[in-house]
Amino acid sequence: MNIGFIGLGSMGAAIVPNLLIAGHAVKVWNRTASKAEALVEKGAILTATPGEAARDADVVFTMVADDKALEGVTFGGDGILANLKKGGIHVSMSTVGVALVERLGIQHAAAHQGFVAAPVFGRPAAAAAGQLFIAAAGAPEALDAVAPLFGLISQKVFAFGDNPVSAALVKLAGNFMIVSVTEQLGEAMALLGKGGVDKAAFLDFMTSTLFNSLIYKNYGALIASQTFEPVGFAAVLGAKDVGLVKAAADGLNVPLPLADLLSDRLARLVAEGGGNLDLTALSKLSVDDAK
Template structure:
């Protein structure tokens, strides 16, 4: 298929590699054009504006936050005005439920198609085409974009015909990730201060009671204090937990663990952790334990 991809951060770049490997004709746009150099060398076409990436069958957006997505969608040379007739805008970004609902409404008013397809997976997983992709939207456009989604993911998980449902699932999943990382951080700090081998503890837990990818992936980063380069940057973690809390407030669902994790992220950023992975919650737990 003829695919446009807007946003070449760590995740977007990996997704672009998977699309090229899947045989799709790819056009890419990024505000810093030099980030596309390696992809252009592999056969991608470089777009000068977001509009230039909207000429094909599908345009995928993978940008940092609500503001960035609003800019490329509604701004000058934006997606909504320039999306080809019959084409589908697929948002893979982690955005608010409210913005997903607005995008759905505005695309519908303009006679355009909008699908939400946020993803689970770190950058190396994206580059390997092994993401887990959540998808929600009207049946026909979802069916049309499935070959593209399947090129980027090991499995596509459907969540109905309301696009924002996929975004609420994504925020709920990220909230669980942060809670798990915080639990690891506190447990490892407790063991470290108690003089117990934290590596042996991690080996035990990740091969028995908590043999899950999140624990297996983040526990070694915390025990090794390996917080850079980030696969999931701490500022994005703060952004996502705030979005989860906003969704909870809107639906009148208390998320007390979410409030705790938000404050831990704020403490991390206050200590200069903007360039750290979310695993650096381990650093905060250790500091609060006096280590």
């Protein structure tokens, strides 16, 4: 296939090589062009605009930081919408608000283009290994068309119907749970540390029994060792996602009191200079408060 890929942060840069290895022609665009150099060496073609990456593409992926970035690469004369051919499919893998996802679905349909929301769960290492989990929603024919590509970058795809907003909500709810677990682990580890208990031994005990899951094992190890770099999921993006969760909840009239707490905690972390650390740096607040 002819593929466009827009957004070469830690996740996008890890996904593209899997598409190239499979023999697909991939045009890439990134706001900072130098981040594409390693991919160009592997066979990707660097373009000057998002529209150029989308032009002649069967499928164009976006993996960008937030709503503003996705709007910037999609709309306007140099954007995806104006340049993607009829029948082409835009696959949004970004974590963005439900209102924008709904708008994208409507406008791509009006342009006779497909649109699939396919946010992912997994860190850059999982992306590089083709082991992401994908929550996907869109028209059945569009999902069928991109299924072979999803197979190259994920270990499993979970379908949530034909409304792309559903996948966006799944991603936001999932990230809300991830941030919640991070805060929970941070508070528990602060308690153990203050009490002189071996945190690694505690983590091994809990993840071998009641909490045997990747999120507790992986995030727990980083929190127990207070290791917040390299960054897999920046705290500032976690703060953005909790804001999107709150906006979605407001739109559906659903109270989320825990989201209010997490929003305050992340705002404090960012204000204290930790926004560019890994999300697990949220645990620093509990440790500092326990001193």
